[in-house]
Amino acid sequence: MPAGSATAEFDAARQALARGQTIQARAQVAAVLAQAKAAGDLIGQARAIGLLGHIEHQHADLTAALVLARQAAHLFHALNATQEESAALSHVAHLTTLLGLAEEALESATLSVRLADALPPGLHTVDAYNYLGVAAIAVDADHADAVLCKAIALAQDQLAPQAMVRPMSNRLLNELYRLEQCHQQAQPTEVRPAILEQLQRCTALLASHHPPAGETFLQPDALLAATLHTARAGVHAYQGHGDLALAAMARIDLAALPPWVHGLVHVVCTRCQLTAGQWTAALATSERTLAVATTQGQIPFALQAHYQRMEAFGALGQSQQMLQEFRAFRAHQIQQQAATVISRERVAALRLAWREQSRAIEVLHSSTRALEQLTREDPLTGLANRRALELCLEELMSPRSDRPAMPWCLVLLDIDGFKQINDRYSHLLGDHVLRQMGQLLREVVRTQDLAVRLAGDEFVLILRDTTEPEGQQIVDRLVTAVDQFPWASLQPGLAVQVSVGLAQALDNDSSTSLLLRSDMRMYADKAGKLTPDSSLPASR
Numbered sequence: 001m002p003a004g005s006a007t008a009e010f011d012a013a014r015q016a017l018a019r020g021q022t023i024q025a026r027a028q029v030a031a032v033l034a035q036a037k038a039a040g041d042l043i044g045q046a047r048a049i050g051l052l053g054h055i056e057h058q059h060a061d062l063t064a065a066l067v068l069a070r071q072a073a074h075l076f077h078a079l080n081a082t083q084e085e086s087a088a089l090s091h092v093a094h095l096t097t098l099l100g101l102a103e104e105a106l107e108s109a110t111l112s113v114r115l116a117d118a119l120p121p122g123l124h125t126v127d128a129y130n131y132l133g134v135a136a137i138a139v140d141a142d143h144a145d146a147v148l149c150k151a152i153a154l155a156q157d158q159l160a161p162q163a164m165v166r167p168m169s170n171r172l173l174n175e176l177y178r179l180e181q182c183h184q185q186a187q188p189t190e191v192r193p194a195i196l197e198q199l200q201r202c203t204a205l206l207a208s209h210h211p212p213a214g215e216t217f218l219q220p221d222a223l224l225a226a227t228l229h230t231a232r233a234g235v236h237a238y239q240g241h242g243d244l245a246l247a248a249m250a251r252i253d254l255a256a257l258p259p260w261v262h263g264l265v266h267v268v269c270t271r272c273q274l275t276a277g278q279w280t281a282a283l284a285t286s287e288r289t290l291a292v293a294t295t296q297g298q299i300p301f302a303l304q305a306h307y308q309r310m311e312a313f314g315a316l317g318q319s320q321q322m323l324q325e326f327r328a329f330r331a332h333q334i335q336q337q338a339a340t341v342i343s344r345e346r347v348a349a350l351r352l353a354w355r356e357q358s359r360a361i362e363v364l365h366s367s368t369r370a371l372e373q374l375t376r377e378d379p380l381t382g383l384a385n386r387r388a389l390e391l392c393l394e395e396l397m398s399p400r401s402d403r404p405a406m407p408w409c410l411v412l413l414d415i416d417g418f419k420q421i422n423d424r425y426s427h428l429l430g431d432h433v434l435r436q437m438g439q440l441l442r443e444v445v446r447t448q449d450l451a452v453r454l455a456g457d458e459f460v461l462i463l464r465d466t467t468e469p470e471g472q473q474i475v476d477r478l479v480t481a482v483d484q485f486p487w488a489s490l491q492p493g494l495a496v497q498v499s500v501g502l503a504q505a506l507d508n509d510s511s512t513s514l515l516l517r518s519d520m521r522m523y524a525d526k527a528g529k530l531t532p533d534s535s536l537p538a539s540r
Contacts, residue, residue: 046075060259066095086115090131100299105135130167141178172231222256242276263301378453381438393511409471411461412518418457468504499526
């Protein structure tokens with residue numbers, strides 16, 4: 001599969017997932033992953049693994065989704081793909097929040113925010129703060145609300161207004177969580193005025209909602225509409241308006257929502273029924289909550305369902321059943337604590353494995369860099385080779401509107417009578433001369449320049465941001481360095497001179513015309529040093 005078709009297949013998988021076609025999306029991304037593995041494309045593998053995590057998320061296998069999201073985050077970290085690492089960590093934070101792993105959720109979300117803050121702001125920044133706010137609700141409701149307000153402000157300042165919808169809707173859901181905790185602790189359940197105002201703003205925004213670029217998962221319109229109806233129903237319930245709460249819940253199309261959302265909807269619906277005094281109905285709905293939460297491992301929803309069932313059985317005067325629910329509640333609390341410990345152990349084991357994987361990736365990168373260096377470096381002198389020269393000339397001769405035109409020069413030089421040096425002293429000494437010439441070139445050129453061994457005893461210098469008079473000064477220093485080097489220390493009687501041709505690049509030059517002009521000037525320099533009766537240059 002060519003790279004272009006792999007990208008198209010990946011985009012098609014994202015779109016299939018957005019339409020809720022998880023089976024089709026899984027097949028398409030599996031093909032992309034296989035292609036990336038065959039090609040050794042690590043970034044392609046990381047993206048495919050991350051998308052598989054989102055597919056499992058929508059398919060309601062949250063544990064499998066978490067494994068994939070962690071792996072994607074690690075690979076993006078190893079590959080220095082900061083923005084994609086931040087997004088993967090946000091996904092980890094979301095999943096661990098749903099699974100009740102509060103510590104890992106906060107850790108992942110906090111790291112995601114730090115990475116996002118180091119990048120130019122965008123939707124990834126809003127998402128990072130959004131999921132930090134979601135993760136923080138189980139620990140500190142006020143802090144979670146402040147973080148979500150920051151996400152909303154970032155979206156309002158830097159993106160389209162529709163980008164505010166997700167953090168605004170999560171702020172509403174976090175308020176419901178706070179109110180439920182207050183109710184369970186026999187504290188006042190007063191809806192904050194700012195939340196009522198947020199509910200109105202979110203309603204207006206949702207009416208004109210167009211998902212911002214990058215928001216391709218989860219059938220956003222159906223999900224956000226359900227979130228809004230759920231939030232409105234919950235607000236009515238905690239204000240004591242049971243009939244209004246149930247009317248809002250009736251507007252939710254549960255079949256249009258991904259399975260992992262069902263537990264939340266059932267929990268709020270149960271609260272609405274309890275407010276309306278519909279105890280039996282509340283027990284039936286909470287049974288559905290438990291079924292969903294148990295299947296998906298969403299312990300926080302299971303805990304809320306048990307508490308709501310205790311409340312319903314208490315209202316019905318069924319103390320025995322109420323006691324059974326309390327025991328089930330405590331069992332789920334212990335299960336959550338055990339899951340947290342197991343999660344820590346698994347993350348620690350994964351980090352050890354990832355450390356080894358990171359070393360392997362670094363070895364691969366080092367090998368790739370070494371191979372790339374070999375393809376652009378002359379092995380004898382350590383200078384750049386013809387391939388590096390071609391790339392440099394291509395860059396310098398390609399006009400670009402984002403940079404001003406700078407003067408530059410090309411210098412062509414060769415060693416006078418190098419064949420005679422080889423014939424008289426040996427090719428081994430000739431190699432010594434070439435290596436020393438390479439060292440002299442490195443000492444003369446500046447940081448921005450390029451020194452190249454073209455072939456045999458021919459060398460090229462690319463002098464950036466240099467006029468011809470300035471280039472001549474560099475050439476003079478080079479000729480002086482060659483003349484003054486103690487060549488006889490390599491072999492008694494050895495003397496080395498160079499012929500040099502300097503040319504400044506013109507607007508209508510091609511690489512061929514520039515090299516030809518330099519070559520002609522080099523031979524003119526060589527001809528000026530020849531004696532009338534010899535092919536060898538005269539002494540300077």
